Amino acid sequence: MKEIILKIKISLPPIATRTMSRPQLIDQLDQAFLSDTGFSPRLLLITAPAGYGKTTLARMWLEHHRENAAWLSLDQEDNQRDRFWIYFLCAIQRIVPNTGKASLALLRSSFMSAGSDDRAEV
DSSP: OOOOOOGGGGSOOOOOSSOOOOHHHHHHHHHHHSOTTSOOOSOOOOOOOTTSOHHHHHHHHHHHHTOOOOOOOOOGGGOSHHHHHHHHHHHHHTTSTTTTHHHHHHHHHHHHHOOOTTOOOO
16 A cells, blocks of 8 residues: 655645734734743644634744744544654654654554555555
C-alpha cells in the first residue's frame, strides 16, 4: 500500500476575503499566549460549537502575529495512534524540517506493516 499524506490537513487554511474582524477575541488569544507568568504556552485550545469560527479565528490570529506555526486538521479517521502521530510530525516538519525524522520512519514502518485490511492510507 502506498502512503499518502494529504497536504491540506497540514497546511494553514486560507482566510476568506469577507471575514469579520474580531479584535476582542484576538486580544484574548494574545493574553493567553503572551502571559506574564514567564511561561508562554505553545499550544492553545479553542473550543466552541461547529460553525462558530474557531478555524477562522486561529488563522486570523496567526496572520496578525505572522507566527510560524504548524497546522493539523483532524478528522474522525485520525483517531488512530500511528496515523495521528504521522500527521503530527509531518505538520511540525513543515516549519522545523527533520524534526522527529527517526520517529516518523518508525511510525510509517509500523503503520504500513499493520495487518489490518481496513486501515486508512496516510
